[in-house]
Amino acid sequence: MSAEEVEVLVVGGGQAGLAMSEHLGAAGVRHLVLERHRIAERWRSERWDSLVANGPAWHDRFPGMEFPDVAPDAFPGKEQVAAYFEAYAEKIDAPIRTGVEVTSVTRHTGRPGFRAQTSAGTVDARFVVAATGPFQTPVIPPIVPDGAVDLQLHSSGYRNPAQLPDGAVVVVGAGSSGTQIADELRRAGREVHLSVGPHDRPPRQYRGRDFVWWLGVLGLWDAAAPPQGAEHVTIAVSGARGGHTVDFRNLAADGIHLVGRTSGFADGVLSFDGDLERNIAGGDANYLALLDAADDYVTRNGLDLPEEPAARDLGPVPPAATAALDLATAGVRTIIWATGFAADYRWLQVGGFDDNGRPRQRRGVSTEPGVYFLGLPWLSRRGSSFIWGVWHDAKHVADQILIQRGYHAYSKEDA
Incomplete structure (x- = not known):
C-alpha cells in the first residue's frame, strides 16, 4: 500500500x-x-x-x-x-x-x-x-512505595475531592496545580498537608492590572532564557474563584499544614527538608520585585493607576508544620504529586x-x-x-x- x-x-x-x-x-x-x-x-x-x-x-x-x-x-x-x-x-x-x-x-x-x-x-x-x-508524561518521584497509602496519583489524574478516599491528603508541589488542588481539598473539609518547594509567586493583580499585563509592558514575557538556577522553578498563580494572588500565609490561615520540600520516606514516615521559610521568602522576593518594577513603570510613564501600598504587607512567614509526618498517625490516605511532566x-x-x-x-x-x-x-x-x-x-x-x-x-x- x-x-x-x-x-x-x-x-x-x-x-x-x-x-x-x-x-x-x-x-x-x-x-x-x-x-x-x-x-x-x-x-x-x-x-x-x-x-x-x-x-x-x-x-x-x-x-x-x-x-x-x-x-x-x-x-x-x-x-x-x-x-x-x-x-x-x-x-x-x-x-x-x-x-x-x-x-x-x-x-x-x-x-x-x-x-x-x-x-x-x-x-x-x-x-x-x-x-x-x-x-x-506525568512525573512522580520514586519516594513513596506503592501500598504505603491507599492512593497515590499525579495531579493530572485528580478530578475532585469526592474521587479520593476519606482521610487526610498530602499534596506535593506548590505551583499553580498543587496550590489550587490543596485549596480545593481544604475547602471541601479535608485535612491537607502542602509540600512547598521553590517557586515564583506573582500578584494576580496590582494597581488595577493583571500580572500578565505587567509582564507584557515590562518586557518580561519576552525574556529569552530563565534566570540561572531557575530553569524549572514553578509559578504559583490562580484564576480560581475569579482570580486571586496565591499567598501561602493565607493557605496556612485556612488550615493547610505547610511543610518543606518532600525529601524521603521510611517506615511509614514522610520527611521534608527544612526549607519552607527559604522557599516562601524566595517567592516573596519574586512578588516584590514585580511590584517594584511596576511602580517604576508607572512613575516613568506618568500613568494614572491607583497606588496599592497594602500589597506589600506580607506578614510573617508561617513555620513548617512538621519535619516528618507519620502517614498512618496523621490519617493520610492519599498523596497527590503535583510534580510536573517529562x-x-x-x-x-x-x-x-x-x-x-x-x-x-x-x-x-x-x-x-x-x-x-x-x-x-x-x-x-x-x-x-x-x-x-x-x-x-x-x-x-x-x-x-x-x-x-x-x-x-x-x-x-x-x-
Missing part, C-alpha cells in the same frame, strides 16, 4: 498544532495534523473538574478569535478552553484528523523527508513538526536529542534537518508554552519551513 504524502506533518492537535496549522495554511503549505485523541484533549481529560485558565480571557487566546461568552477579565473553564480550540480548528479549516496516533517517525534513506507510521496507515512528509507540548519523544526516531532525551533545538528548529518543535517551555521566550506565546512561535517555525521549502524548490534550469 502506498503512503499518503504531505509536505508537513504536524504531530499533536492541541494549541501548538493548531497554531502551526494556521500559519502553514495561510502560507499555502499542504500539511496534515494528527491527534491521537480529541482536539485539546489534555484540557478535557487530564485536568481537574474545577480548573480554569490561569490567565484572563483577553490575554490567553490566539490573536484571531476571542473567547465567546467569557468576559475579557474572566478566566474560562477547561471545557470552554477546549471548545475554543475546536471552534478555532473550524475557523481556520485545519486539516486535522483525530483518533490517529503516530507510533514512529523515521528518516527516509536515499531521499529527502520522513515516514510516519500511524494507527491509520503510513504518511510521508518532507518536514515534521513535533507539537505535542510539554505535558506528555517529554517523551520515543516516537520521533531521528537524531537531534541529548543524552536525557531533550531536543537539541533553537527557537523550535532542530539540529536534525527537517524536524521542528513547538509548545515547549522557553522555546524562544518566557511565553512560549502559553496559548498566545505558542501562536507567535508557530509563525517563526512556519517561516523557517518556508525558507527551507524555497531551497528544496530550486533547480538550476529555473534559475
